[in-house]
Amino acid sequence: MNLRSIRYFVAVAEGLSYSRAAEQLNISQSAISRQIQILEDELGIKLFDRFGRGVQLTATGEELLAESKAIVNKVSALHEHARELAGGIRGVLRIGTTPQTLESFVAKVLNQYRQKYPNIAVTLIEDGSANLISKIEAGDVDLAFVALPRNSHFAKRELFPxxxxxxxxxxxxxxxxxxxxxxxxxxxxxxxxxxxxxxxxxxxxxxxxxxxxxxxxxxxxxxxxxxxxxxxxxxxxxxxxxxxxxxxxxxxxxxxxxxxxxLWISAIWDNRRNVRSLTTDFVNLAHDFARISYPGQNFHFKEMFDSASSSMAS
Amino acid sequence: MNLRSIRYFVAVAEGLSYSRAAEQLNISQSAISRQIQILEDELGIKLFDRFGRGVQLTATGEELLAESKAIVNKVSALHEHARELAGGIRGVLRIGTTPQTLESFVAKVLNQYRQKYPNIAVTLIEDGSANLISKIEAGDVDLAFVALPRNSHFAKRELFPxxxxxxxxxxxxxxxxxxxxxxxxxxxxxxxxxxxxxxxxxxxxxxxxxxxxxxxxxxxxxxxxxxxxxxxxxxxxxxxxxxxxxxxxxxxxxxxxxxxxxLWISAIWDNRRNVRSLTTDFVNLAHDFARISYPGQNFHFKEMFDSASSSMAS
DNA sequence: ATGAATGGATGCGATAACGGCATTGGACCT
DNA sequence: AGGTCCAATGCCGTTATCGCATCCATTCAT
Known part of the structure; x- marks a missing residue:
């Protein structure tokens, strides 16, 4: 069973004409005719009664039309949803932090982020550093804010000391x-x-x-x-x-x-996975935020901050 | 967007492996790989993270999985529904009769029919003969019981005088x-x-x-x-x-x-339309019923009954 | 009644989609 | 290092799909 034939079926049923449907779909009438036939053969059902003038839905066709429409709509919704996710317009960003970092830093960045991207739902997962790293590894969170061991293979961006x-x-x-x-x-x-x-x-x-x-x-x-x-x-x-x-x-x-x-608190993530724009957006925001202010910045760490680079190392 | 790729996506997501999904679907692994790629390109989204060992759903993939499953299920349901309709196992049969014929004949046949095909919903439409014929013409009813004018172009089966x-x-x-x-x-x-x-x-x-x-x-x-x-x-x-x-x-x-x-009371229907087995089943039942008993049979019409043929003329 | 117009069906050839096979390449294990 | 697992990819045969032109049935107008 093919989506194409279902789409054509719905188009024809709504316009009650093969030719009209063809025009609307920017294809030839023969294509419609064939796809409908294929669908009818496949289902073992007549969907339309053919008269000299036009076609008419059969009783069974009528019954299946609602379901078919629903399917077409669902697919459109899926497509739309995917497009939104691709554009980072909507989605779920899962962030892991330690309670301390959350309170002193992430919470503030999150406020900015929510203002800038109001349609993205952010889930916060609090845990210890070690557990957070496991969660990154397992894909349970997209992003974590931890002090990373030096030998880690994760992508990171150092934020503040x-x-x-x-x-x-x-x-x-x-x-x-x-x-x-x-x-x-x-x-x-x-x-x-x-x-x-x-x-x-x-x-x-x-x-x-x-x-x-x-x-x-x-x-x-x-x-x-x-x-x-x-x-x-x-x-x-x-x-x-x-x-x-x-x-x-x-x-x-x-x-x-x-x-x-x-140590440096870094945003870390798994570059082997698909990294969405949601994630990098958050990281960038956090980085920009840390340049201006970070917790404990009045405690003589200027030299640490200045000495370290903050690159997107993998 | 193709149903095939969605199916493959769901299969892979459930088995968390291209090869397993391929085996399950009785196709090669390369086919899966391609279809997933096509889908990913089309949606502009990474659905799986590829590791050396296997694949894993991305967060976005996870989000789309539920929708995709729903679509696959809906399509299956549609197919199943159609299969049932094709076999006449389920459906709606719309019958038009005059009030008199309903009371004296159709009601009895209907009882038998309901016993024999319990899953078919029968809708009765009462109206005058002329209106019933219009309804047949318009496809509003599948079948009507009327005394048909001789010049009618509808298919009929004579039941009783x-x-x-x-x-x-x-x-x-x-x-x-x-x-x-x-x-x-x-x-x-x-x-x-x-x-x-x-x-x-x-x-x-x-x-x-x-x-x-x-x-x-x-x-x-x-x-x-x-x-x-x-x-x-x-x-x-x-x-x-x-x-x-x-x-x-x-x-x-x-x-x-x-x-x-x-005159003869006939079952009439429109042969230009798709005639489902539901309809012919009912006609056959009515015909068999009329052979045994029909309203007014004690009123000396035997000769009329015997003289007329009862064929499936168009 | 007869020819034009409308609308779906169909034969044919071009093309795109798809699948399978064999192979490659990366990651992991021993 | 070599072997294994698993996805990606090049190549090629098969199938699906389409458009074009044409056919056929019905309807409408003259």
């Missing part, structure tokens, strides 16, 4: 410093995030490389909680620079061997 | 007769049906040919009413032999020049 900050209790010996070396924290009571946080991974990595075993006082999933504890003098909190803090909150950047302990 | 009966008041001079010639009614007060009734038309025709102007006492649309009036002695009622009467009701057959005044 984030680093580990130390929040020092008021009056602490290090409270006046703007930067702190990892070694200096060796014997300090520490307030740390859980292992699922990229900040914690960075910190653990630096400790391991420095042969330091940190004194962990508290391990929490709440950066804000750690900051409170620090302010009350319980210890030094290690938090991501992307956190939104009180303006007068004193912090120091964590360094390892004189270099800022941090 | 019907004739004009005279109902005589008790004690009337002609009350013992079994047959009455038209001339004998010349000066009798008559109880007649309206002109829309075939019986009346026959009677009027015979009167005209006999140069008789009948004395019309009552003109009614109710045969039963006429019979009542006749029994009360108001005059002679002229009614169709198809009427159901009390067993002891005395009647005489009306003759014109020695011949029974009557």
């Amino acid at each position: 984030f680093g580990a900050l130390a929040v020092l209790p008021p009056g602490h010996a290090l409270a006046t410093r703007r930067t702190i070396e990892i070694d200096e924290l060796a014997n300090q009571p520490l307030l740390l995030l859980r292992h699922s946080f990229m900040t914690r991974k960075l910190f653990d990595g630096a400790c391991a490389l420095s042969y330091i075993t940190p004194k962990i006082l508290v391990e929490s999933s709440s950066p804000h909680g750690l900051v409170s504890l620090a302010n009350e003098g319980h210890g030094i909190a290690i938090i991501p620079s992307t956190m939104r803090l009180r303006p007068n909150q004193h912090t120091a950047a964590l360094h390892y061997e004189g270099r800022q302990l941090g | 019907f004739g004009a009966l005279a109902v005589l008041p008790p004690g009337h001079a002609l009350a013992t007769r079994r047959t009455i010639e038209i001339d004998e009614l010349a000066n009798q007060p008559l109880l007649l049906l309206r002109h829309s009734f075939m019986t009346r038309k026959l009677f009027d025709g015979a009167c005209a040919l006999s140069y008789i102007t009948p004395k019309i006492l009552v003109e009614s649309s109710s045969p039963h009413g006429l019979v009542s009036l006749a029994n009360e002695g108001h005059g002679i009622a002229i009614i169709p032999s198809t009427m159901r009467l009390r067993p002891n009701q005395h009647t005489a057959a009306l003759h014109y020049e020695g011949r029974q005044l009557g």
Whole structure:
């Protein structure tokens, strides 16, 4: 069964004439005649009664007409839908982020994006970095915002740096410093995030490389909680620079061997898959946004930001 | 846009493999590959991501899959529906009859028909003979039961004779007769049906040919009413032999020049149109039914019945 | 009644669509 | 590295489809 014959059938049934239908479809009348015959043979049914003057739908033809119209319409709808998707006019964009990045960055970009492309439904999936990378791999999300390991094969675009900050209790010996070396924290009571946080991974990595075993006082999933504890003098909190803090909150950047302990947050996606314009649009928007403002930009990362290129590497 | 490519797309999407889909559809893998490419080009959309190992639906492909499946299913349904219609398993049969024929004959045949073909919906259209013939002409009904004029070009099958009966008041001079010639009614007060009734038309025709102007006492649309009036002695009622009467009701057959005044009730249809098996089935049933019993068969029409052929003339 | 006009059917040849086979090329596994 | 799996592609035969011209039946007008 062919769509062409169904289309012709509907055209003829609506115009009640082979010739008219042919004209309307910009084909010859013989083509119509043949296709209708093919359809009739295939279905084993007479669709039209032929008179000298014109044709007329049979009772069975009448019954099948509604269904046929529906099919033709459905196909048109499919085509239209596809065209919209191709133009990125409509669709679903699935974005994965960590809760922190969502709050501090993605949410703002998303606002702009929604204004610019109101017909695109964005689905946000919150998860840890590692899980997000799996989701990219599996195709469950189109795009993720994570700090990417260096050996990853995904396409990425670096957006902004984030680093580990130390929040020092008021009056602490290090409270006046703007930067702190990892070694200096060796014997300090520490307030740390859980292992699922990229900040914690960075910190653990630096400790391991420095042969330091940190004194962990508290391990929490709440950066804000750690900051409170620090302010009350319980210890030094290690938090991501992307956190939104009180303006007068004193912090120091964590360094390892004189270099800022941090990574680039990137938009990453899978170039082996079809990359839609929806996706690149979002990435571009995020990139432009990060050039102007990004979370934690007041925390001395200018040099990191300037040094790194932001290219569409694969 | 071609149905074939949509089918292939669905098959691949469900099996998540070109080769598997090809095997399932009994075609080569290359055919699949091409059709998917054609579809992708046509829609301007990537439907699958190609990896070294297999393929995977893109997000857009996912979105279009549901619609595509729906289309494939709709087409299957159409095909199935058509197949049923072709086999006469299902469908709508539109039958036109006069109210009298309906009550006395068609209703009984219809009962049998419904038992035999329970899935066929029968629509009954009641109307006068002339209107029914127009409806056949226009294709508004598939089949009609009427007394057909001799010059009609429709296909017909003669079912049973019907004739004009005279109902005589008790004690009337002609009350013992079994047959009455038209001339004998010349000066009798008559109880007649309206002109829309075939019986009346026959009677009027015979009167005209006999140069008789009948004395019309009552003109009614109710045969039963006429019979009542006749029994009360108001005059002679002229009614169709198809009427159901009390067993002891005395009647005489009306003759014109020695011949029974009557016609054949036929099933008629338009052979220029597609004639479905539903229709011929009903005709055959009606014919078989009439061989065994028909309304008014106890009124001396055996010779008429035997003399006429019942062929599928066009 | 007869010829013109209308409208669908059909034979024929050109062409596009389609499928199969064999082969290529990339990714993955061992 | 070699083998395997799987999709892509070049080549070629087959089928589907179309347009043109023509035919045929019916209808309409003169």
